[in-house]
Amino acid sequence: MTIFGIKVSEKIIYTLISIVFSYLLICLESAIINKIVKNNTAKTKHIQRSQNTILILAKNLIKYLIMIFTFISILKIFGINTTALVTGISAISVFIGLVFQDVLKDYLVGISIIAESQFAIGEIVEINGFKGEVIGLSLKTTKIKAPTGEVKIISNRNISDVINYSLNKTLLIFNINVSYEDDNEKVEKVLTKLANDLPKLVDEISEATMDGLDSLSDSCVVYRISTFIRDRDRYVIKRKVNKLIKKTLDDNKIKIPYPQLEVHNEK
16 A cells, blocks of 8 residues: 555554554543543542542553553454464463462452442541541552651552541540639530531531530549531641630630649748
């Protein structure tokens, strides 16, 4: 075949057509899945994240399958016996499976995690004692980023204990120490008003309650305010509410006890 006066082998042309066609297919499936992910409106955030994670993995799987079929079709174009090649690859796969048993365990556990929606990318989890946000989830490994920035990469086969903090809101408790000298009714009234106002003052809080006098310690009376929050907002909320508690107590002249040291000088 001659193109622009240059003689080009038909095998080369068919190879180029196969490569271009596979590239267009990969772009098409990627665009479709990205659009599905963008328009995903599942009932809960957890289901939405799980579905998006599955879609992303499916996108990668389809891409590799297209590449494999393209490679096999190119071999056929050049007259290579692909049946014998596939048989050889199967035999090699069995050998690799025996050698890399741990890798296969990773993949099996990874499939189980995704199928059971144990956790998904973007959720806050604690795995084997390490807590953070899931920033990567593949069939082989899981990546978790701690609030302090460390990233832990865990082989899926080593995942045993999982706590998912994103499935439901978690309890956040504020213990407020007040002096014994302050009037109990006044303190409860002030703290009850603060608890009722918290949803207006802190965007991340939808509801808060003043649970009352929680305990009597050696040097102070301990009151308790509690709220259910998204765990990813825990540290932001703690800082905001602690500041409001301090300001509220100061404005109402309620004392916050602190350790004092008495020194006696003997004459």
